[in-house]
Amino acid sequence: MKTYQQVLEELLQTFRTLVPQATEIDEDTELVGSLGLDSMKVMNLLQEVEDHFDVSIPLNVLPDVRTVGDLAQKIHKQLQD
Amino acid sequence: MTLLDKFRPLQEARDQLKALGADPFNVVVEKILSPTEAIVNGRQVILAGTNNYLGLTFHPECIEAAVRALREEGCGTTGSRMANGNYVDHQALEREFAEFYGLPYSVVFSAGYLANLALLSTLPGADDVILIDADCHASIYDGCKMSAAEVIRFRHNDVADLDKRLRRLKDRARCTLVVVEGIYSMFGDRAPLREIVEVKDRYGAFLMVDEAHSLGVLGEQGRGLVEAEGVTERADFIVGTFSKSLGAIGGYCVSSHQALDTLRYAARPYIFTASSSPAQIASTRVALRLLRDGRELRRRLWDNAERFYNGLKALGCTLGPQLSPVVPVILSEDRADSLAVWKELLERGVYVNLVMPPATPDHRCLLRCSMSAAHTPAQIDRLLDTFAQVFAAHGLSA
Numbered sequence: 099m100k101t102y103q104q105v106l107e108e109l110l111q112t113f114r115t116l117v118p119q120a121t122e123i124d125e126d127t128e129l130v131g132s133l134g135l136d137s138m139k140v141m142n143l144l145q146e147v148e149d150h151f152d153v154s155i156p157l158n159v160l161p162d163v164r165t166v167g168d169l170a171q172k173i174h175k176q177l178q179d
Numbered sequence: 180m181t182l183l184d185k186f187r188p189l190q191e192a193r194d195q196l197k198a199l200g201a202d203p204f205n206v207v208v209e210k211i212l213s214p215t216e217a218i219v220n221g222r223q224v225i226l227a228g229t230n231n232y233l234g235l236t237f238h239p240e241c242i243e244a245a246v247r248a249l250r251e252e253g254c255g256t257t258g259s260r261m262a263n264g265n266y267v268d269h270q271a272l273e274r275e276f277a278e279f280y281g282l283p284y285s286v287v288f289s290a291g292y293l294a295n296l297a298l299l300s301t302l303p304g305a306d307d308v309i310l311i312d313a314d315c316h317a318s319i320y321d322g323c324k325m326s327a328a329e330v331i332r333f334r335h336n337d338v339a340d341l342d343k344r345l346r347r348l349k350d351r352a353r354c355t356l357v358v359v360e361g362i363y364s365m366f367g368d369r370a371p372l373r374e375i376v377e378v379k380d381r382y383g384a385f386l387m388v389d390e391a392h393s394l395g396v397l398g399e400q401g402r403g404l405v406e407a408e409g410v411t412e413r414a415d416f417i418v419g420t421f422s423k424s425l426g427a428i429g430g431y432c433v434s435s436h437q438a439l440d441t442l443r444y445a446a447r448p449y450i451f452t453a454s455s456s457p458a459q460i461a462s463t464r465v466a467l468r469l470l471r472d473g474r475e476l477r478r479r480l481w482d483n484a485e486r487f488y489n490g491l492k493a494l495g496c497t498l499g500p501q502l503s504p505v506v507p508v509i510l511s512e513d514r515a516d517s518l519a520v521w522k523e524l525l526e527r528g529v530y531v532n533l534v535m536p537p538a539t540p541d542h543r544c545l546l547r548c549s550m551s552a553a554h555t556p557a558q559i560d561r562l563l564d565t566f567a568q569v570f571a572a573h574g575l576s577a
Contacts, residue, residue: 138537141313145334154344156329 106170112150125167201522203533214553225558227548228532232504233395233476234553235426241462248461256454268460276431284439287431289455291420292318294430297446303328308355314363314540338374345382352382361393361404367505372408387416395424395470425466429455480552490563495576508546517544529565
């Protein structure tokens with residue numbers, strides 16, 4: 099079972115690969131604001147992230163996801179469930 | 180911050196549109212002349228941005244039935260069916276929908292939007308899952324918001340992605356409602372329904388198909404994609420609207436599951452709204468018969484769609500992925516440019532819908548055009564001539 103820290107590291111690496119402007123990304127980086135992504139691009143990016151971790155993140159939890167760390171927590175919880 | 184401050188960005192966007200001298204989201208139809216013509220801004224235009232696929236809005240038999248119901252039963256029902264009583268014609272229409280599909284259970288709703296809200300807010304509960312195609316209509320997303328269920332999207336028309344997400348759900352797949360549409364409202368493409376049915380059956384999931392844009396359009400008898408793909412009995416819940424091919428307002432759901440009939444005692448969008456007016460029900464009953472017997476109307480609709488689609492293709496337009504009565508002309512990401520194209524088309528007598536992100540499936544604006552069985556070949560040729568002139572003027576032609 100992956101730890102939260104492992105999930106976070108993999109998530110950061112995935113973002114660095116998929117988002118060219120994500121070179122200085124960290125746990126507190128905001129997905130929409132800091133990465134310059136609109137909500138539609140975030141949704142598309144999310145699909146890639148879901149495939150990487152082989153999880154499905156419900157739309158219901160997205161209002162609570164603001165930063166990369168928030169997303170890592172949701173993925174970590176999905177993996178635990 | 181006050182209660183009203185949140186509207187400021189929207190008001191600013193509205194003001195910008197006004198400053199550009201065009202408002203695609205508030206077009207006033209000064210007089211409707213026929214299923215395909217109207218007066219807009221004092222000018223006669225060809226309507227190529229409706230959902231009047233079979234052109235039944237002015238059918239004399241529909242109008243006659245509505246007028247008779249209006250005179251005999253009044254303007255409205257003044258309340259809900261549960262609290263204020265069922266009109267026999269509402270029940271008759273439910274029987275007719277059930278017979279039309281060859282399925283035992285049917286419920287009619289006061290709008291197609293309400294049909295989706297009712298099904299999605301009531302069928303899946305707190306421990307259940309709704310798996311929706313990413314390009315589903317806003318009414319499906321809104322129904323999901325009203326539901327206590329977990330909501331997951333799968334990639335548009337991607338059966339492998341659906342399969343993968345059902346696999347991830349393990350035992351919960353059996354408590355999952357998969358939701359797709361017959362024809363998608365923006366790109367006009369169809370769901371790969373046979374493959375989707377195979378996958379949902381393999382996992383024991385349930386399937387809801389929204390035939391809003393495919394009722395009357397697909398299938399030998401016009402039942403939609405479920406008929407065209409031969410899976411009517413395997414789609415658990417089939418929903419649709421009266422407001423497109425049937426030319427009225429209302430919604431329906433048919434099913435082989437008795438739960439649909441029970442749902443009317445639990446679905447708030449069914450219980451807490453007034454039932455459709457007698458005139459709406461009466462015209463819909465006639466329109467449903469015309470739709471079922473409407474092979475000739477469907478032939479004309481598809482001939483028109485093909486003529487228009489191929490004509491636009493020859494002009495070098497970027498179109499949707501497959502031939503359909505919904506014909507999207509895909510433009511750029513530039514809203515001002517797209518607005519200018521739309522405005523000039525309207526000024527030259529062509530009404531289509533301008534759709535901008537986030538209402539479009541991707542980042543580009545599109546002109547959503549739609550064909551009707553009531554369009555004449557001469558009207559379509561005029562539409563194509565106007566597109567050619569406007570696109571040439573804006574440097575968009577091939």
